[in-house]
Amino acid sequence: MINAEKLLYESVQKALVELYSLSTATITFQKTRKEFEGDFTLVTFAFTKETKKAPEQLGKELGEFLLHHNPAIAAYSVVKGFLNLSLSNAFWLTYFNAIKDLTDIGHQKENSSGKTIMLEYSSPNTNKPLHLGHVRNNLLGFSVAQILKANGHTVVKTNLVNDRGIHICKSMLAWQKFGHGETPQSAGLKGDHLVGKYYVEFDKAYKKQIEEHIAKGISKEEAEKTAPLMLEAQEMLRQWETGNTEVVKLWKTMNDWVYEGFAVTYKTLGVDFDKMYYESNTYLLGKEVVQEGLHKNVFFKKENGSIAIDLSADGLDEKIVLRSDGTSVYVTQDLGTAIERFKEFPGLEQLIYTVGNEQDYHFKVLFKILEKLGYTWAKECYHLSYGMVELPEGKMKSREGTVVDADELLQEMYDTAEATTKDLGKVEGFTEAELDELYRLVSLGALKYFILKVDPKKKMMFDPKESIDFNGHTGPFIQYTHARIKSVLRKASDMVHSDIPGIELNAIEKEIIKSIYDFESVVTEAGQFYSPALIANYTYELTKLYNRFYHEFSILKEENNDVKNFRLQLSKASAQVLSNGMALLGIKVPERM
RNA sequence: GGUCCCAUAGCUCAGCUGGAUAGAGCACCGGUUUUCUAAACCGGCGGCCCUUGGUUCGAAUCCAAGUGGGGCUACCA
Incomplete structure (x- = not known):
């Protein structure tokens, strides 16, 4: 795949060596801010010490060198210590031609990394229905699984049900x-x-x-x-x-x-799971592990007969791992279950627990004990810790009935989607089944996007009195844009699929191509940080960009056939990226709405 | 008490791994449709980025202290 940063990196490296005999500098690029001309920016402050040049002078010299040595660079400008580089029209068109027909853009082939990851999420108690907090857990777990798959990993989704x-x-x-x-x-x-x-x-x-x-x-x-x-x-x-x-x-x-x-x-x-675990089957696990730990002197027996571990040297406290009556505690089971899983899946390289941040301490203890017991894979265990969903009155409590029930919320969203759709009156010719499908799609899109666009680590506020929006920075906005593109494509019977010839791109078309170019790295980053929010915010940016383009320029009525065809293909590629991005969030996009 | 997390516009959130004049959406005010879907687009209003120090050419971002909010600190799960 064409990589712009790599191309620039090599040129800048060469320039620094040839101009200043500087070979040790670390070179990083950032995207040029939109108020300036350019695609990528090199901050020259970093090299002022070694070269003993003023930042602006440095920028000019580097820019001049790059312009003459790299044909992909079309122009440069220097503002203070910032060297803004513009890549050529031809570069972006070449890139676009290479990716415009990829249906799996941004998604690597599952299992291409050879890494197997187990991801546990949901893990409900069987004494009450699911509420909004569980919804966040489920959506987050499912989405992270999608994102890890898109990064080429094999993912085993598990659910450990607390049934006893x-x-x-x-x-x-x-x-x-x-x-x-x-x-x-x-x-x-x-x-x-x-x-x-x-x-x-x-x-x-x-x-x-x-x-x-x-x-x-x-x-x-x-x-x-x-x-x-x-x-x-x-x-x-x-x-x-x-x-x-x-x-x-x-x-x-x-x-x-x-x-x-x-x-x-x-x-x-x-959401779905590849493997179910039930605590009624696993709650006795871990007792032998305790004996093993006692042998290794990792654990010790207290006077009253209970068994504990002293973690004070690691900044944690003393922790009981087996009660004096010989029964196990929470962490005992988790020790046993983790060990069992690595036995069951010998190729397992990572074990992710999607659990709220109220259990941060528990998982620190759990992973530390595994490490002390000598399991080298302990460092591959990861607590995907997410913030609570809070109501204006504070925390939700099932026992006290102060929860937002998942089923009720889903039904309310469905009703709102139905009412809104009917108000807009754009669904002529839809069958009842199609309408039902659309309402589901849109209501779920709104709910899922609302939850996933927030950084998982942070707690989030939900006010039941203010219904979840369908306009603005929302799932339906992105779904709508997808449907709009599809509508244009349906009307373009004369679309040609061959490569785009050397046309001149306008500013916003170039912005869209650049945005599509970013998708791949956003998926990688989302995988590294386990953050669907990065994908959500990315798809929103692309959507806004496309809508501005759509409003400012005509596609079907464009007279230049090459330009028209390019715009159609640009639209098609945008729809594909939006669809793929939303799929990583577990959100489907409609053909019409 | 110990420890961990959080603090950005009226509200909900981006801005994480230091860079140019801190961004969106909602709300509020105004404009855009004989043209491809107005769930859209454009403009306006709105900020001591909690405080104080420090590091740096440069800090919302990193470090320290403080203030405010929340979590955890069970032989519950």
Whole structure:
């Protein structure tokens, strides 16, 4: 592939050697800011010391040299210490001809890097439906998987379902006590919502019991531990662990309800997994690892019989890895699961956990312990940590019902997409099925883009009172532009696909080609930083650029056939890049809207 | 207390790995359609880039301290 920076780099390197005998300088280019003439900029301040020349003088001499030694450089200008270089019209046209028909532009062939990466995401609890926080997790995980594939890696998407534990027993107990045999069918509720309802019920009844105890003069802490409901839930968990048939049966029934519900939400969101893990199968893993660590003196036994590791030398604290009663804690399971995965996939080169930043500390501990145990792959474990979605009132809490429910949000988005589309009245001739498909596409485009355009590391604000926009810096804006291009292409029956001859590019056409040129490096960068936001913001820039071009210049009515044909092909290539970029976000683009 | 993260326009966010006059969208005000989709385009309004020091030819960006906000600091998961 044609690489402009490399071309310039070699020329500048040569110039520095020949003009100033300077061979050790580090040369980097940046894109020329749009208020100046040029494509790439070399900052000459960096070389003033070694050459003992003023920045402007340096710029002129270098510019002059480059102009005469590199035919791809058409012009230069010097502003203060900035040498702005313009590549020739011919250079950009050659580049465009090389890429204009690529349908996989920006996407390397999957597995071309030979690297296999496991990416875990979603990992829900089976005691409540998914909310907006989970939506961010799912969209982020899915998108990062797409981006890593586009960078040539093989990606195994996994979901580790938290299907057991005290929180699950809480829903089960509340259903048993207050449910009167209610089922998703009888209640007319999605299974996950039904189970979630009883999780909230439990919390209500539990809080009431605590209050009653406190009224009797018992301390809050004591009341929380001794409330009958809590004791019953704990007893239920013990029975589950011993395999009590009745408890296990109830557990299976209610979990199945939840899975049916999740399946619907996952399908709507358009996310999927290559391999499912269930905590009910993995929660005992890691106990042998503890023994192994004890042998190696990585862990030590405390007086009360629990086993711990001292990480204070690494800036962390002491951490229990096995309780005094011999049962495992969270980190025990994660140790076991990680080791199991590397055994199961011997070629695995990286293990990524998509989990919120509230668990930053947990993963630091986990990776440090793996390292201490001598697993060399520990450094290939990565916590893809993302910020919380916050409401104006603060954090979402499932127990207290202060959450934005995923299914409700998706339905609201769908309704808005339908209403907006009908208002605009541009869907004549669409069948009912096509309309449904369009509403899904647009509503999901709006939601996904809204979430993914924000840097994953940062927390984000969501105000349920202000609906997600369909205008401006949004998914539908990009989808619309794609549909608009497709509309033009449908009308261009006489489009020729041969290479573009030497026409003169106007400023904005050149900008679009340059923007397309950037796509590949943006995909690489997004892969390095695990950041769909880079892709989102890139596609937006290209879209804005195209819309300005579309508004200022006629395509179909252009009289010069070469120019017309070029504009058609430029449009086609732009649509392709937008489509490929959006695909990396898990967003589909329509042919018409 | 310890530790980690965050702070940019009224609001939501870009600007990460130092560079030229700090950018978008929304909101608000105004304009563009006999022409390829107006979910669009153009213009206006709007900034002590939290504060103070430091490094540098150059700092929103790097370093230090402070202020404000949030997370974590369980023999819960």
